[in-house]
Amino acid sequence: MLSRTAGDLYWMARYLERAENLARMLDVSYSLSLMPQDGSGNGLDELAMPLLITGTLDDYLKRHGRLNADRMLHFFALDAENPASLYNCLASARSNAHAVRGRITADIWENINATWLEMLVIADKGLPHYGISRFCEWVKDRSHLFRGATIGTVLRSDAYSFIRIGTFLERADNTLRLLDARYKLMGEREDPDDRSARAYYQWSALLRALSSFEAFAELYRGSPRARKVAELLLLRSELPRSLSSCLEELQGILASLPGDNGRPAKRLAAELDARVRYTVIDEVFEHGLHDWITESIEQLQELGDAIHSAYLEVA
Amino acid sequence: MSRSFYDEMYDANGNCRPHYQGFERWLLETPSDVLAQRRREADLLFHRAGITFTLYGDAQGTERLIPFDTIPRSMPLSEWKVIEAGCTQRVKALNLFLNDIYHEQRILKEGLIPSEQVLANECYQKVMQGLDLYRNVYAHIAGVDLVRDGDGTFYVLEDNLRTPSGVSYMLEDRKMMMRLFPELFAMQRIAPINHYPNMLLETLKSACPLDNPCVVVMTPGRYNSAYFEHAFLAREMGVELVEGADLFVRDEKVYMRTTAGAKQVDVIYRRLDDAFLDPSAFRKDSVLGVRGLLGAYRSGNVVLANAVGTGVADDKSIYPFVPDMIRFYLSEEPILSNVPTWQCRKPEDLSHVLAHLPELVVKETQGSGGYGMLVGPAATKAEIEAFRERLKANPAAYIAQPTLSLSTCPTFIEGKNPSRHIDLRPFVLSGMETRLVPGGLTRVALREGSLVVNSSQGGGTKDTWIVEDCE
Numbered sequence: 001m002l003s004r005t006a007g008d009l010y011w012m013a014r015y016l017e018r019a020e021n022l023a024r025m026l027d028v029s030y031s032l033s034l035m036p037q038d039g040s041g042n043g044l045d046e047l048a049m050p051l052l053i054t055g056t057l058d059d060y061l062k063r064h065g066r067l068n069a070d071r072m073l074h075f076f077a078l079d080a081e082n083p084a085s086l087y088n089c090l091a092s093a094r095s096n097a098h099a100v101r102g103r104i105t106a107d108i109w110e111n112i113n114a115t116w117l118e119m120l121v122i123a124d125k126g127l128p129h130y131g132i133s134r135f136c137e138w139v140k141d142r143s144h145l146f147r148g149a150t151i152g153t154v155l156r157s158d159a160y161s162f163i164r165i166g167t168f169l170e171r172a173d174n175t176l177r178l179l180d181a182r183y184k185l186m187g188e189r190e191d192p193d194d195r196s197a198r199a200y201y202q203w204s205a206l207l208r209a210l211s212s213f214e215a216f217a218e219l220y221r222g223s224p225r226a227r228k229v230a231e232l233l234l235l236r237s238e239l240p241r242s243l244s245s246c247l248e249e250l251q252g253i254l255a256s257l258p259g260d261n262g263r264p265a266k267r268l269a270a271e272l273d274a275r276v277r278y279t280v281i282d283e284v285f286e287h288g289l290h291d292w293i294t295e296s297i298e299q300l301q302e303l304g305d306a307i308h309s310a311y312l313e314v315a
Numbered sequence: 316m317s318r319s320f321y322d323e324m325y326d327a328n329g330n331c332r333p334h335y336q337g338f339e340r341w342l343l344e345t346p347s348d349v350l351a352q353r354r355r356e357a358d359l360l361f362h363r364a365g366i367t368f369t370l371y372g373d374a375q376g377t378e379r380l381i382p383f384d385t386i387p388r389s390m391p392l393s394e395w396k397v398i399e400a401g402c403t404q405r406v407k408a409l410n411l412f413l414n415d416i417y418h419e420q421r422i423l424k425e426g427l428i429p430s431e432q433v434l435a436n437e438c439y440q441k442v443m444q445g446l447d448l449y450r451n452v453y454a455h456i457a458g459v460d461l462v463r464d465g466d467g468t469f470y471v472l473e474d475n476l477r478t479p480s481g482v483s484y485m486l487e488d489r490k491m492m493m494r495l496f497p498e499l500f501a502m503q504r505i506a507p508i509n510h511y512p513n514m515l516l517e518t519l520k521s522a523c524p525l526d527n528p529c530v531v532v533m534t535p536g537r538y539n540s541a542y543f544e545h546a547f548l549a550r551e552m553g554v555e556l557v558e559g560a561d562l563f564v565r566d567e568k569v570y571m572r573t574t575a576g577a578k579q580v581d582v583i584y585r586r587l588d589d590a591f592l593d594p595s596a597f598r599k600d601s602v603l604g605v606r607g608l609l610g611a612y613r614s615g616n617v618v619l620a621n622a623v624g625t626g627v628a629d630d631k632s633i634y635p636f637v638p639d640m641i642r643f644y645l646s647e648e649p650i651l652s653n654v655p656t657w658q659c660r661k662p663e664d665l666s667h668v669l670a671h672l673p674e675l676v677v678k679e680t681q682g683s684g685g686y687g688m689l690v691g692p693a694a695t696k697a698e699i700e701a702f703r704e705r706l707k708a709n710p711a712a713y714i715a716q717p718t719l720s721l722s723t724c725p726t727f728i729e730g731k732n733p734s735r736h737i738d739l740r741p742f743v744l745s746g747m748e749t750r751l752v753p754g755g756l757t758r759v760a761l762r763e764g765s766l767v768v769n770s771s772q773g774g775g776t777k778d779t780w781i782v783e784d785c786e
């Protein structure tokens with residue numbers, strides 16, 4: 001497969017997965033912002049969270065000066081001027097798909113193209129008019145459709161591999177960032193085994209945003225707390241959005257790619273996979289959850305770079 | 316040429332022609348709201364599928380749909396047979412002409428065509444002189460534009476031997492008609508065309524002596540107006556769609572950069588013009604091409620389809636000589652006629668043209684896509700005068716033809732079915748043999764009275780049916 005084609009497929013999948021995760025971030029913050037707040041009062045801190053996680057809060061403040069619910073939501077979701085907005089994620093995904101439309105099935109292309117056309121309509125209406133929860137649901141639905149079309153229609157060859165690599169790398173990164181942000185918010189003030197109602201709502205909102213609430217209930221049969229939530233999201237490979245699950249997939253896909261040029265990427269993926277697979281949650285907390293996550297994010301970044309130089313660069 | 320119009324569906328007495336009668340019955344029986352609804356469905360499907368083109372000069376690169384008309388252009392098989400034979404004959408002669416002028420130049424020596432017309436032509440590529448091509452094929456893919464005049468005769472309007480486009484619309488229009496109106500296809504036997512990509516791949520493979528050559532489609536990129544078509548054909552043929560940056564030349568061989576390393580490319584179906592192919596041989600500023608490509612081509616290590624330098628044969632100043640080429644190379648009489656053409660480079664032709672501008676169509680010899688032309692009867696006085704100055708300034712750049720009364724076909728507009736002018740572009744493939752799928756792209760001028768069918772000028776498309784003759 002052409003390196004450029006592989007690159008476009010990889011980024012198409014990454015941007016779509018990112019769009020889905022941005023919607024998940026927005027979803028959890030928006031629902032928590034509607035809860036009675038302690039202290040600060042109006043839920044603005046909560047709405048600023050997605051901006052904080054994606055590192056766009058400074059850009060927002062530069063442009064708008066102060067925290068404002070509607071403006072933050074617009075900036076994060078629909079602002080064409082914000083390169084990191086959900087809107088631009090979908091634009092980029094569509095642009096990548098357009099570049100390789102000869103190599104993806106009509107099902108995938110039409111899904112992505114229809115998503116983009118609908119996005120234009122939503123951007124035109126504005127978020128308050130469309131409804132924030134409805135918007136988040138819509139993004140997730142579109143991403144589910146993309147995944148379904150990919151799994152259901154794409155030939156199992158290089159194209160499929162690079163789409164999936166993009167998906168899992170992006171997903172792993174997002175799960176780490178979401179967990180980290182929530183932990184920082186909770187952990188800085190209270191002990192990780194906090195039993196307050198606030199802790200319950202914070203952790204359960206995170207689980208719901210990652211579609212993991214039911215999994216947690218089934219596996220742990222208790223109220224969500226930092227240690228258990230972290231274990232689920234980092235180390236349980238049964239959970240499709242966990243770090244462990246993503247690494248397992250990445251390792252397997254990379255190992256199956258033909259050719260010698262990918263050895264550094266393959267080795268790194270195998271190392272990361274083994275590290276997470278043979279770690280228990282107590283070790284993570286001894287090390288410090290935040291530091292552990294930060295290191296993992298850096299390692300994923302390295303893996304992404306290795307994949308890039310091995311397969312995707314038009315040298 | 317007569318000034319009355321030939322309608323494809325109804326004869327001069329208003330009676331439906333036999334090959335349209337089944338369709339007419341169906342049209343009368345189908346409620347208009349059903350038709351309108353399916354028409355909207357078609358737009359939606361095309362939009363969703365992103366079957367679009369971009370307009371040049373549009374800074375936003377806005378993607379537009381080519382309007383698709385749900386009333387097909389239908390033609391009896393007996394008529395098609397003539398067109399098929401005529402197009403085959405024409406493209407064979409044009410390929411022989413190209414082989415000749417890049418080798419012995421017999422036709423110039425015999426004095427049939429003035430040498431300077433060919434050798435001083437911008438599209439004549441010196442680098443092709445003496446280069447032997449496999450099977451002597453230059454134009455592997457050709458599009459022949461045909462129009463039908465008032466008396467029902469088909470004329471060749473122009474030949475397209477560089478990178479003719481539109482075949483994807485031919486295929487998508489058929490797919491859409493079959494999806495929207497399957498009952499029509501059950502009702503009569505309409506010749507299938509869906510095997511075109513397969514035939515194209517066979518043609519491209521046969522352009523190279525290797526058993527199983529590596530074929531790619533080369534596109535200028537996603538901002539090109541015909542990008543959809545490039546991607547479409549690559550996908551349908553199951554070959555890579557490459558851009559210049561995906562290819563490189565080493566030891567006069569062409570390779571593409573893949574995830575598993577470099578892979579040699581044998582046949583390039585290139586959809587960019589000669590000038591952009593190789594910055595070291597042609598335009599230095601081309602970022603779309605591949606450095607060293609021409610060297611590899613001249614060494615015979617890669618096939619370009621179409622060949623370099625085919626433009627000299629479809630140039631509008633060479634067009635008047637095609638009937639002579641047919642007689643000269645094939646010793647046959649032309650099956651399809653040329654439109655009478657005045658060559659403005661000749662003083663006597665120029666004075667005739669200047670005296671008759673309001674009646675004539677004047678075109679740039681190098682132009683395409685309906686840009687830079689004058690349609691006398693449709694132009695305002697001011698437009699004509701402005702054009703007169705341009706023509707006088709550089710007469711050799713123009714030819715003129717009578718305004719043809721392009722045939723008409725009912726067209727679905729605002730629920731009524733008024734007649735609109737159409738043309739036809741069949742696609743001719745030359746490999747082991749010269750052949751075409753039964754049909755072509757029918758373009759329709761959607762504006763009332765308009766004779767310009769180009770998509771860039773508000774044209775649409777229709778599905779083209781070749782149907783078995785009725786008793």
